[in-house]
Amino acid sequence: MQYNLFSGVKTLLENMRRNNIFISVDSLTYNNVSTFMVFKGQPDDLKNDLYYNMYIEFYRKNSIDNSIGPFKVNSNGFSIDELNDINIIIKKFFNVSKYANGSFSLSDFLKFINKNMSLTVVTPKNEAEKRLVSKSYSSDIDDEDKIYCFAIKKNREGYKRTEENTMKARILAPIIYKFLTSGGTKNSEDYSFCFSDKEIAQEEVIETFQKNMKKI
Numbered sequence: 428m429q430y431n432l433f434s435g436v437k438t439l440l441e442n443m444r445r446n447n448i449f450i451s452v453d454s455l456t457y458n459n460v461s462t463f464m465v466f467k468g469q470p471d472d473l474k475n476d477l478y479y480n481m482y483i484e485f486y487r488k489n490s491i492d493n494s495i496g497p498f499k500v501n502s503n504g505f506s507i508d509e510l511n512d513i514n515i516i517i518k519k520f521f522n523v524s525k526y527a528n529g530s531f532s533l534s535d536f537l538k539f540i541n542k543n544m545s546l547t548v549v550t551p552k553n554e555a556e557k558r559l560v561s562k563s564y565s566s567d568i569d570d571e572d573k574i575y576c577f578a579i580k581k582n583r584e585g586y587k588r589t590e591e592n593t594m595k596a597r598i599l600a601p602i603i604y605k606f607l608t609s610g611g612t613k614n615s616e617d618y619s620f621c622f623s624d625k626e627i628a629q630e631e632v633i634e635t636f637q638k639n640m641k642k643i
Contacts, residue, residue: 432504432538432541433501433537433540434502435541436481436500437502439466440468442548446548450467451465451547451548452549452551453465457521458522460520463559465483465563466482467484468480468481479501481499482499482500485520486559505533513533557574558571558574560574560598560599561573561622566591574599574622574624575624576603576623576629579619579620580619582617582619588615588618588619595622596620600632601629602633604620611633
């Protein structure tokens with residue numbers, strides 16, 4: 428085993444924890460295949476770096492429904508128990524049979540990623556990247572295209588906002604998220620963020636929420 432082969436993962440995870448954002452949408456072109464490279468970190472503060480505390484996924488930019496992963500990784504690389512399967516999957520996805528530079532190895536592949544990845548969180552900039560975040564934090568496939576927060580709703584008594592809903596709002600609706608969790612209402616965890624595929628200004632959502640609260 429080559430230790431610290433994927434050292435960028437540790438640095439990125441530390442940055443995620445400092446920013447309290449645990450998904451990063453990066454880009455990678457390998458063997459002429461252009462992809463979105465998504466890192467998803469674990470919030471738990473695992474001191475032992477032998478834990479697999481990050482997941483990585485790849486999505487074809489020309490069709491994000493064409494993807495592989497998630498694969499669990501740490502600074503030493505992929506899970507040893509999954510190396511054979513991962514090797515086959517990655518070679519097929521990146522058309523490695525046509526690889527121009529000779530033989531392929533996962534070690535060299537990880538070194539290439541480590542050299543080209545961002546060591547700080549990359550937030551989504553366009554609809555395609557936002558959809559990847561939504562896919563990652565949506566349990567229902569019908570919600571994957573819903574990337575715009577259009578309302579804040581009170582949960583049923585006894586129900587709290589899910590961690591997935593929190594993470595999705597923190598990235599896709601930062602203005603609304605900050606408003607709600609920084610004093611927009613008492614017991615903000617009793618409220619959830621509603622998403623749609625129709626864009627609406629975040630300020631308008633806040634204004635509507637405030638008007639409705641005055642009526643209570």
